[in-house]
Amino acid sequence: MTDPATGINADNIDSQDGPSCSLEVVLEARDVSKSYVLDEVVVDALSDVTLEVCRGEMLAIMGPSGSGKSTLMHIVGLLDHPTSGIVTIDGEDVSHMAPNALAAVRNKRIGFVFQSFNLLARTSALTNVELPLVYSGISGGERARRARAALERVGLGERLGHMPNQLSGGQQQRVAIARALVTEPSIVLADEPTGNLDSKSGVEVMKILQGLNAQGITVVIVTHDARVARHAQRVVHIADGRIVLNEAVECRIMAGDGQGAVAELEADAASLSVNQTAVPR
Amino acid sequence: MNLLESFRIAVRALSANKVRSALTMLGVIIGVAAVILLVSIGTGVQSQITGQIAGLGSNLLFVIPGKIGGGGGGPEAGAGKKFTLDDVAYLQTRLGADNRVIPELAGAADLRLHNQTMNGQIAASNENVADAALGTLQSGRWYARGEVVGASRVAVIGSNVRDTLFPGQDPIGATLDVNGQPFRVIGLLEKKGGGLGGSQDNLVGIPITTAQQLLGSRDISELLVRVNDAKNVDATKALTEIALRPRYSDQFTVFTQAQTLSLLGTILGTLTAMLAGLASISLLVGGIGIMNIMLVSVSERTREIGIRKAVGARTYDILSQFVIEAIVLSLLGGTVGILVGAGGALALSAFVATKVTFWAVALAFLFSAAVGVFFGVYPAWRASRLDPIVALRYE
Numbered sequence: 001m002t003d004p005a006t007g008i009n010a011d012n013i014d015s016q017d018g019p020s021c022s023l024e025v026v027l028e029a030r031d032v033s034k035s036y037v038l039d040e041v042v043v044d045a046l047s048d049v050t051l052e053v054c055r056g057e058m059l060a061i062m063g064p065s066g067s068g069k070s071t072l073m074h075i076v077g078l079l080d081h082p083t084s085g086i087v088t089i090d091g092e093d094v095s096h097m098a099p100n101a102l103a104a105v106r107n108k109r110i111g112f113v114f115q116s117f118n119l120l121a122r123t124s125a126l127t128n129v130e131l132p133l134v135y136s137g138i139s140g141g142e143r144a145r146r147a148r149a150a151l152e153r154v155g156l157g158e159r160l161g162h163m164p165n166q167l168s169g170g171q172q173q174r175v176a177i178a179r180a181l182v183t184e185p186s187i188v189l190a191d192e193p194t195g196n197l198d199s200k201s202g203v204e205v206m207k208i209l210q211g212l213n214a215q216g217i218t219v220v221i222v223t224h225d226a227r228v229a230r231h232a233q234r235v236v237h238i239a240d241g242r243i244v245l246n247e248a249v250e251c252r253i254m255a256g257d258g259q260g261a262v263a264e265l266e267a268d269a270a271s272l273s274v275n276q277t278a279v280p281r
Numbered sequence: 282m283n284l285l286e287s288f289r290i291a292v293r294a295l296s297a298n299k300v301r302s303a304l305t306m307l308g309v310i311i312g313v314a315a316v317i318l319l320v321s322i323g324t325g326v327q328s329q330i331t332g333q334i335a336g337l338g339s340n341l342l343f344v345i346p347g348k349i350g351g352g353g354g355g356p357e358a359g360a361g362k363k364f365t366l367d368d369v370a371y372l373q374t375r376l377g378a379d380n381r382v383i384p385e386l387a388g389a390a391d392l393r394l395h396n397q398t399m400n401g402q403i404a405a406s407n408e409n410v411a412d413a414a415l416g417t418l419q420s421g422r423w424y425a426r427g428e429v430v431g432a433s434r435v436a437v438i439g440s441n442v443r444d445t446l447f448p449g450q451d452p453i454g455a456t457l458d459v460n461g462q463p464f465r466v467i468g469l470l471e472k473k474g475g476g477l478g479g480s481q482d483n484l485v486g487i488p489i490t491t492a493q494q495l496l497g498s499r500d501i502s503e504l505l506v507r508v509n510d511a512k513n514v515d516a517t518k519a520l521t522e523i524a525l526r527p528r529y530s531d532q533f534t535v536f537t538q539a540q541t542l543s544l545l546g547t548i549l550g551t552l553t554a555m556l557a558g559l560a561s562i563s564l565l566v567g568g569i570g571i572m573n574i575m576l577v578s579v580s581e582r583t584r585e586i587g588i589r590k591a592v593g594a595r596t597y598d599i600l601s602q603f604v605i606e607a608i609v610l611s612l613l614g615g616t617v618g619i620l621v622g623a624g625g626a627l628a629l630s631a632f633v634a635t636k637v638t639f640w641a642v643a644l645a646f647l648f649s650a651a652v653g654v655f656f657g658v659y660p661a662w663r664a665s666r667l668d669p670i671v672a673l674r675y676e
Contacts, residue, residue, distance in 0.1 A: 079591055079670040100595040106669075107593020118588050118673060121581075122297040132592040134286060179592065 025091070026218050027053035027187055029076050032085030034068070034241075045071040046241045048085070053220055055186070058213040060221045060232035060249075068241040070191055073222045077110055077189045078102045090186070107135050111180025113209075115192035117172045119164040125151060125175045126160040132183045150178040154208055170201025177208055187218045194228055206231045206255035231255055287598065291605035294585075304574045305657075306614035309649040312567025313618025314625065316645035319560035321626040321635040323553030329634035330549060334541055337414045340511040342518055343536040344372075344504035344525070349544075362532060363500035366489070368525070369407065372504065375524040379509035380517055383409040384501040386492050390485050393458040394446040401442055401483045403459070405492030412507040415486055421453045421468030424488045432490035434459075437468035441482035459485055460495050514538075557641075564645060568652040575656035580675055583664040587672030590665070599665040600658070607657030611650035619646065 034046040045068045053059055053076075063069040074080035076087055078094060086095045094105055106112075111132075119128045129147040138146070151157055154174040164172050173193060180188050190209060194202035210231060213219045221232055229235045230253045237245035295302045346363050366384060373382040383406055390401040406413050408426040416439070424435050436459060443452050452466045464487065473481040493499060508517045518535050525533050536544070586599055619642055626635040664672050 074670045079673070080668050100597070103590060103593050103595045106591060112591050114673075118584070118591070120297070120585060120588060123293070127293065131589065134290065135589070135593040135595070135598060137283075137286075183593075 023055050025052045026055040027076055028088045030086045032075055032082045034071050034075060035083050044241050049243055051236060053218060055218055056216050057234060058219045058232040060223055060229035060235045061238060062223055062229040062235050063238035064224055067238045069222045069238045073189050073191055077112060078106050107132055108183055109185050109187060111185040111188040113176050113180050113188065113190035113193045115195040117176045119172055119175055122163055124161050124163060125156060128175055129178045129182050132179060136183060146182055150182040153181060154178045169197050170204055173197060173205050174208065188212060190221045192223055193221060203255050210255055287601040288605050290602045291609060295606055295609060301574060301578055302610060305571055305610050305653065308567040308570030309611055309614025309653055310618040310621060312564040312649045313615050313645040314622035315563030316560040317619060317622025317637060317641050318625045319556040320641035321637045322633055323556040324638050325634035325636035327549035327553055328636055331542055331545055334538060334545060339538050340508040340514055341538050342506040342508060342521060343541055344506065344521060344533060346533055348531055349534040362529060364504055365499055372524055376517060376520060381409040381412050381507040383413045383505040383507060384489050385413060385503050385505060386489050386501045388496045390459050392442060392446060397446055399445045401485045403492050404484050404486050405489040407489050410486065413505055415484060416470035416473055419469045419471045423468055429488040429490055432494055433488060434462060434464045434491060435467045436464040437470060437486035438466055439470050439482040439484035440472040442485060443469055462495060564648055567649060571652050572656045579660045582661065583672050583675035586661065586664040587669050590669040590672060596665045600662060603658050603661035607654040611653040615646045615650055
């Protein structure tokens with residue numbers, strides 16, 4: 001990571017000094033690297049990435065495909081382990097935890113939303129949403145009650161018994177969000193949550209994610225889409241496995257607030273951000 | 282998470298994938314049922330035939346033409362010169378009246394009463410027929426010496442013949458046609474059940490002299506000697522051999538019951554082994570079926586494991602789910618397989634003797650269960666050790 005001391009001019013400052021946390025850091029990746037061996041060639045997916053996510057913020061990690069943005073999310077979400085570097089959640093170093101301890105952290109503190117939904121096939125919406133609670137050891141009645149509440153929260157209270165293949169893509173993604181919420185995690189990580197959805201369903205999903213954030217849940221979205229990224233308060237740009245830009249969003253899009261496509265186009269036309277900070281590579 | 286919860290998860294996963302569960306169970310069912318059924322036929326036939334021989338009594342000698350055993354040649358029964366009724370009289374004289382010499386002649390019979398016909402088997406003997414253990418009289422009588430000497434056309438019929446030609450009637454005194462000749466029924470045998478080479482209940486017992494006329498033959502198939510006392514079996518055997526040697530040289534064989542049982546045991550043991558071999562092929566095919574369905578579903582299940590791990594399942598949770606799934610499938614499939622196999626054996630017992638044996642049930646069940654559990658759990662165990670994201674992206 002960049003040493004501020006080597007900065008060439010005053011504008012070249014470490015990302016920590018860009019838009020940063022006024023509150024506590026809920027999730028942190030420090031000097032995280034990830035390399036794969038692919039056909040006997042070592043590929044660096046991430047190189048010394050340092051990222052802080054503040055409690056209650058909505059952050060977008062944006063970059064083109066292959067930039068390492070998903071890998072970063074998987075590592076901070078404890079779905080993958082870094083080659084080197086440290087991940088802390090709520091200030092606790094989780095990098096060297098045993099697999100079962102990591103499972104407990106994923107279960108209690110993190111909710112995931114995937115591009116491809118990743119619901120259990122041929123299993124009802126309610127049962128899918130109950131799944132994390134099963135592994136937290138919460139028993140039948142309480143489990144069903146909480147799962148129903150989570151589904152109602154994403155507007156699917158009428159579709160508890162539907163199988164994934166009886167639901168539209170947008171509805172499936174809302175089931176996935178309900179599943180992410182049901183354990184009341186402090187962080188929801190969403191990997192291209194609108195990637196497989198039509199624009200209308202995408203707006204609905206972003207609206208739900210913004211709603212969750214408004215209720216105090218930290219939301220991290222990984223996307224390649226600048227418009228999706230502008231639903232967040234802050235965007236971290238990533239390319240070739242490095243963070244290249246850390247900016248606060250100037251004209252934040254509030255999904256489904258009635259301004260519709262026109263407002264979004266205007267937002268597109270606006271400059272990316274005034275308050276942006278380039279991160280030297 | 283406790284075991285009950287693991288059990289619920291496993292059952293839910295099984296019922297969510299009914300086709301996969303059913304196909305896996307089918308492999309277990311086929312393997313278990315095939316082994317039970319085929320082995321039950323082998324052991325059933327074996328125990329029935331040895332039981333029949335044993336039921337004849339330990340004081341019986343079998344004298345058959347041809348040289349059997351000794352040297353590299355296999356059985357050559359029937360290859361030697363056939364015995365005649367003259368030999369019967371001669372041997373009876375040599376062995377004394379205490380021991381009874383019983384000739385036997387078998388042949389096919391076309392039975393007819395009015396327009397009703399059936400295939401039966403002629404079992405002919407002399408006045409000592411009651412000692413030949415052809416069956417137990419239910420009513421009527423066996424033919425007497427006078428009827429043998431006079432080649433009378435009298436017949437003792439099996440229960441099947443009665444049921445077919447005289448349904449619901451008393452056949453004693455009635456007349457039926459055997460190979461076109463009219464015979465008077467003088468006796469009826471009790472029902473005996475199936476055996477090799479057709480049912481024992483299709484018998485038509487007639488005097489051997491009559492049978493020789495009917496079949497146009499002067500031969501007899503074999504001789505039995507009912508020894509007066511089981512203690513004298515070996516001595517009588519030696520005496521029989523001495524008596525027959527001048528006439529037949531070494532081209533005949535005398536068996537005691539024990540020797541017959543041991544020879545039959547060898548032959549029938551081979552039959553059972555052959556059926557068990559066929560059954561083990563079914564077991565293998567069933568096992569391959571289980572293996573296929575499990576391996577085909579590995580990618581889907583690996584993703585499922587990825588999802589479960591992503592939301593907080595521990596390795597233990599995954600493993601216990603898959604172990605329980607495999608055990609439930611194996612138990613269900615094994616139970617259905619046992620029921621199908623035993624039911625099939627019961628249904629087949631109308632045609633051929635069957636006997637369900639514990640070792641066949643246990644072997645088939647354990648093998649199928651082992652295949653099911655291994656191919657159900659091993660891929661899951663591997664997947665449960667992957668990073669969740671690797672499992673989620675598995676293809």
